[in-house]
Amino acid sequence: MTTPHPTAPPAPRHIVVVGAGIAGLVCAQRLQRAGARVTVLDRATPGGRALTQEQHGFSINLGPHALYRGGHAFRVLRSLGIAPDGTVATGGDGERLGRRSPLPDGLGTWLHTELLPGSSRYLMAPAVRAILFPPPGTLADAIASFSAPLRELTEALVRVSTYSADPTRMDAKVAFDQVKLAITGGVLYLHGGWQSLVTPLQAGLTIQRQAVTAVRPGRVSTADGEIEADDVVLAVPPATERSLTGQDPGETAEAAVATLCLGLSRLPVPEVPFVLGVDRPLYLSVHSGWARLAPVGGALVHVARYLREGEQGHAEELETWLDGHQPGWRDLVVFRRYLPRIRVAGHPAPGKARPGIVVAPGLWRCGDSVGDQGLLADAAFASGDAVADGILAQRQPPRASPNRPSRPRPGRSYPHFYDFYPYFRGCRARACAPDLSKGSRFPSSEV
Numbered sequence: 001m002t003t004p005h006p007t008a009p010p011a012p013r014h015i016v017v018v019g020a021g022i023a024g025l026v027c028a029q030r031l032q033r034a035g036a037r038v039t040v041l042d043r044a045t046p047g048g049r050a051l052t053q054e055q056h057g058f059s060i061n062l063g064p065h066a067l068y069r070g071g072h073a074f075r076v077l078r079s080l081g082i083a084p085d086g087t088v089a090t091g092g093d094g095e096r097l098g099r100r101s102p103l104p105d106g107l108g109t110w111l112h113t114e115l116l117p118g119s120s121r122y123l124m125a126p127a128v129r130a131i132l133f134p135p136p137g138t139l140a141d142a143i144a145s146f147s148a149p150l151r152e153l154t155e156a157l158v159r160v161s162t163y164s165a166d167p168t169r170m171d172a173k174v175a176f177d178q179v180k181l182a183i184t185g186g187v188l189y190l191h192g193g194w195q196s197l198v199t200p201l202q203a204g205l206t207i208q209r210q211a212v213t214a215v216r217p218g219r220v221s222t223a224d225g226e227i228e229a230d231d232v233v234l235a236v237p238p239a240t241e242r243s244l245t246g247q248d249p250g251e252t253a254e255a256a257v258a259t260l261c262l263g264l265s266r267l268p269v270p271e272v273p274f275v276l277g278v279d280r281p282l283y284l285s286v287h288s289g290w291a292r293l294a295p296v297g298g299a300l301v302h303v304a305r306y307l308r309e310g311e312q313g314h315a316e317e318l319e320t321w322l323d324g325h326q327p328g329w330r331d332l333v334v335f336r337r338y339l340p341r342i343r344v345a346g347h348p349a350p351g352k353a354r355p356g357i358v359v360a361p362g363l364w365r366c367g368d369s370v371g372d373q374g375l376l377a378d379a380a381f382a383s384g385d386a387v388a389d390g391i392l393a394q395r396q397p398p399r400a401s402p403n404r405p406s407r408p409r410p411g412r413s414y415p416h417f418y419d420f421y422p423y424f425r426g427c428r429a430r431a432c433a434p435d436l437s438k439g440s441r442f443p444s445s446e447v
């Protein structure tokens with residue numbers, strides 16, 4: 001065995017990233033570009049929920065996907081030299097009491113929208129105030145004093161911006177900040193679907209198709225054996241993290257939908273490309289009306305129902321709703337996919353922070369249920385980026401660090417913030433850090 005020369009440069013750190021969704025790919029891509037040795041493991045095709053399926057000339061995202069132009073995704077993609085290519089989705093109708101009317105998109109349209117009857121239009125000051133200065137508490141509390149039509153319209157705008165169907169499980173500030181992001185920056189439908197982001201994010205990475213069965217700091221188990229690493233990154237949903245580590249990552253409020261995705265040979269009613277249910281939690285958008293997602297003459301249509309906890313969708317409800325807006329579609333179907341319930345993302349539960357990026361020394365997490373930066377894919381981009389920052393900020397291998405004792409200091413049964421200090425140095429996304437003042441759920445002695 002040869003002993004490394006004392007002045008030889010240190011071997012590059014080996015980092016194993018579990019999960020090749022957006023969060024895992026962002027993290028892996030940044031680490032690899034910084035010179036680390038990175039192995040990505042995924043039990044399925046890389047891309048996770050940002051996958052795009054190609055069929056009959058249609059590019060089909062896993063449900064309706066829109067990229068927030070003012071969000072973290074854009075910032076992180078820009079830093080990686082990836083430019084999202086698509087079209088800003090504008091306009092569209094709301095539907096209330098079975099009637100379609102243009103959705104308000106500015107003060108003038110608010111004053112004239114037929115989605116608010118008579119006096120409600122002139123009594124919208126509470127909504128404007130709530131959006132500009134969100135009160136603490138749940139969305140349900142924040143809008144309790146609104147008139148019923150104004151409340152419904154506010155809930156619909158929150159639904160389409162956050163995917164959250166339950167105002168009692170949504171923090172008012174989080175909800176209104178996301179509505180502001182949607183209104184001020186707008187959203188992009190991407191040409192070719194979200195695969196156009198996944199492909200450059202996975203370029204040059206070593207991605208192995210393997211299901212991970214257990215994770216500990218420094219060690220990842222698969223059916224084929226164990227892999228050692230200096231750092232392990234969990235880029236999987238919370239339920240998977242729980243089963244891999246045996247620890248509870250903490251509570252998030254789950255946003256979920258039922259989705260019906262249709263490839264049509266043509267669109268029966270081109271004048272109706274977008275309808276948002278105001279008094280029902282329904283959504284219809286012809287994404288190919290904006291982005292290149294369908295063959296010439298064809299149309300890619302997403303219909304969805306926003307779901308509360310424990311709810312399942314029913315295909316008939318979505319199909320009947322589509323009959324009302326695109327009559328004749330049933331004779332034009334080339335492709336059809338229905339999912340009765342799919343998890344969209346994990347939002348902060350009211351009054352609670354999402355779990356932070358540090359699970360334990362040498363063990364990190366990222367994904368759309370992590371940190372307090374952004375919602376939906378923006379949270380996956382931001383937390384993947386923050387974990388890369390955290391790992392790169394470590395100048396020394398964690399176990400050799402003179403700054404960080406490997407065990408809680410004598411006299412304390414829980415780790416102190418300074419035990420983890422090296423992990424936070426230089427970490428841009430400080431807000432992603434867990435609340436260690438209450439003691440980590442993963443003290444180093446337990447893992």
Ligand SMILES: Cc1cc2nc3c(=O)[nH]c(=O)nc-3n(C[C@H](O)[C@H](O)[C@H](O)COP(=O)(O)OP(=O)(O)OC[C@H]3O[C@@H](n4cnc5c(N)ncnc54)[C@H](O)[C@@H]3O)c2cc1C
Nearest residue numbers: 019021022023042043048049063065066212367368376377
């Ligand atoms: C219907 C729908 C609509 C959406 N619309 C929008 C939108 O409009 N705007 C927006 O910003 N976001 C939207 N999103 C959310 C966005 O898709 C997600 O936030 C993002 O893709 C999540 O990325 P992630 O890396 O956190 O997780 P995931 O994509 O879930 O990645 C996790 C990866 O881990 C892998 N994995 C799991 N278990 C294991 C294991 N044991 N071993 C190895 N690998 C494992 C999985 O295969 C997966 O590839 C939507 C999502 C859905 C479902």
